[in-house]
Amino acid sequence: MPQGLSRKIRIAFILQAVMISLAIVLSVYLISAVVKQSLVNTALQEEADHYWSLYEASEAQPPPNTYSLRGYLVLRGRSNLLLPENLRTLAPGFHELKADDMLVLVDERAPGRLYLVFLRSQAERLAFWFGTVPVVTALVAIYVVSWLTYRASKRLVSPVSWLARQVAHWDPRRPDTNALAPDRLPLEVQGETRQLAAALHRLGERVSAHIARERNFTRDASHELRTPLTVIRMASDMALNEDSTPRVSRALHRIQRAGRDMEAVIDAFLILAREAEVEPQSEEFDLADLVEYETENARPLLLGKPVELEVDIQAHPRLLAPPRVMHVLVGNLLRNACSYTDHGRIEVIVETDCVRVRDTGIGMSEESQQRAFEPFFRADESRPHGTGLGLSIVSRLCERFGWKVSLESELGKGTTATIHFA
Structure with missing residues (x-):
C-alpha cells in the first residue's frame, strides 16, 4: 500500500x-x-x-x-x-x-x-x-x-497493514474472507486488530450472502416472468389473427409492444445478475432504427398532451452490444421524458457517439440531479406513473457496458439525458 x-x-x-x-x-x-x-x-x-x-x-x-x-x-x-x-x-x-x-x-x-x-x-x-x-x-x-523505536512501531502497525492489504484485495462482487477467518489469522494479529479482523470477516460474509441473494432473486424472478409473458404474447398473436375491431386491434398491438418491452427489461435484469466476467450475447445493430422504434412505442404515452415528439437522426452509428439493453436504456429515458413533460416538445437526437433525449418538462433541481440515479428516487412524487427505478437501471446498465449516462437539467425548463457510448 x-x-x-x-x-x-x-x-x-x-x-x-x-x-x-x-x-x-x-x-x-x-x-x-x-x-x-x-x-x-x-x-x-x-x-x-x-x-x-x-x-x-x-x-x-x-x-x-x-x-x-x-x-x-x-x-x-x-x-x-x-x-x-x-x-x-x-x-x-x-x-x-x-x-x-x-x-x-x-x-x-x-x-x-x-x-x-x-x-x-x-x-x-x-x-x-x-x-x-x-x-x-x-x-x-x-x-x-x-x-x-521505528522497529517497535513497525511491529505494532504491521498487523493493521496486513489487514488493510487483505481487504484491499477483496473483489467487491465476491469478497474472499477466508484469510480473515479466526483460525487462519497470523500469530502477530492480536488485540484490537484481531477484533477488527473478525468484524471484517463477518461483514464480508454478510456482503457475499447479500450479493448472492440479490443475484439469485433477480435471476429467478426474471426467469419466472418469462412464462406469463410467453402466454400473453401467444394469446395476443392468436387474437390478432381473428377478425376484430380497429380498437381491439390497437389494444392488442399495445399489449404486444408492452410484452416485448417487458422481455427487454427481463434481459437487462439477467445481464445485471450475471457475473461481470460472463459476456452477454451481442450483435451489431443500427442505433437510429432502434431509436425510431422506441420513439413510436412512446407516442401512446403522450395521448391528450400538447407535446410534440420528434426524432433527429444526425448519424447512423452501429453498435456491437445486446440490442435489448439499448432498447431498455432509450425506452426508460423516453418514458421519463413523457411522464414529466406536460407541454412543449420531446426531441430524440442520434449523434455519432451518443444519443440524447431532450424535453421541455418540469426539470430538476441540483439536489434532485445528484440523487436522480438512486433506486426509487422520484423528482415529483405527485406524478402517478413511475417507480423511480428507470434511471437507476439505466445507470447500472451503462456502467456494465462501459458507457456513460449524464443529465443536464434546469428546474421548470426541462432536462437533457445523454448516453455516451464511444
Whole structure:
C-alpha cells in the first residue's frame, strides 16, 4: 500500500532524524565556537589569576610553561625585547593571532604584564573532545533510539497493514474472507486488530450472502416472468389473427409492444445478475432504427398532451452490444421524458457517439440531479406513473457496458439525458 501506516511512520522517523541531525550539526558549530572562545578565554583568565596569586607569595615564581600553555612576564619598567616579536605590540586583553595559530591573553597588573599564549591546535583539540565528541555521541544515541523505536512501531502497525492489504484485495462482487477467518489469522494479529479482523470477516460474509441473494432473486424472478409473458404474447398473436375491431386491434398491438418491452427489461435484469466476467450475447445493430422504434412505442404515452415528439437522426452509428439493453436504456429515458413533460416538445437526437433525449418538462433541481440515479428516487412524487427505478437501471446498465449516462437539467425548463457510448 503506497500510503500505508508503515510507510508514513518510516517517513516520519526519517524526517525526525534529518531535523535532529541539522539541529545537532548547528549545535556542534556553535558549541565549537563557544569552547574555542568562552571556555579557552575563561581558562586563560583563571590561569592568570592563579599565577598572580603565586607571584604575590613569591616574586621568584616563574611564568606558566606547559605542553599547551606558554607564559611570559614583563615587569613594569623593563624592556619587552625578551618577548616573541608577534607579542610585543599587543594591548591588554584577549587576542587571536590566526597567522601564528595562537590565542593570547595579555593581563596587566601592578607588577607588570603577563602574556599567556595558548596554541590554537590545543584549542581545536579541546573543542573536539569537549564539544564535538559528546554531540556526535548524542547524535548516534538518537539514531539508535529512533531506529529501535521505528522497529517497535513497525511491529505494532504491521498487523493493521496486513489487514488493510487483505481487504484491499477483496473483489467487491465476491469478497474472499477466508484469510480473515479466526483460525487462519497470523500469530502477530492480536488485540484490537484481531477484533477488527473478525468484524471484517463477518461483514464480508454478510456482503457475499447479500450479493448472492440479490443475484439469485433477480435471476429467478426474471426467469419466472418469462412464462406469463410467453402466454400473453401467444394469446395476443392468436387474437390478432381473428377478425376484430380497429380498437381491439390497437389494444392488442399495445399489449404486444408492452410484452416485448417487458422481455427487454427481463434481459437487462439477467445481464445485471450475471457475473461481470460472463459476456452477454451481442450483435451489431443500427442505433437510429432502434431509436425510431422506441420513439413510436412512446407516442401512446403522450395521448391528450400538447407535446410534440420528434426524432433527429444526425448519424447512423452501429453498435456491437445486446440490442435489448439499448432498447431498455432509450425506452426508460423516453418514458421519463413523457411522464414529466406536460407541454412543449420531446426531441430524440442520434449523434455519432451518443444519443440524447431532450424535453421541455418540469426539470430538476441540483439536489434532485445528484440523487436522480438512486433506486426509487422520484423528482415529483405527485406524478402517478413511475417507480423511480428507470434511471437507476439505466445507470447500472451503462456502467456494465462501459458507457456513460449524464443529465443536464434546469428546474421548470426541462432536462437533457445523454448516453455516451464511444
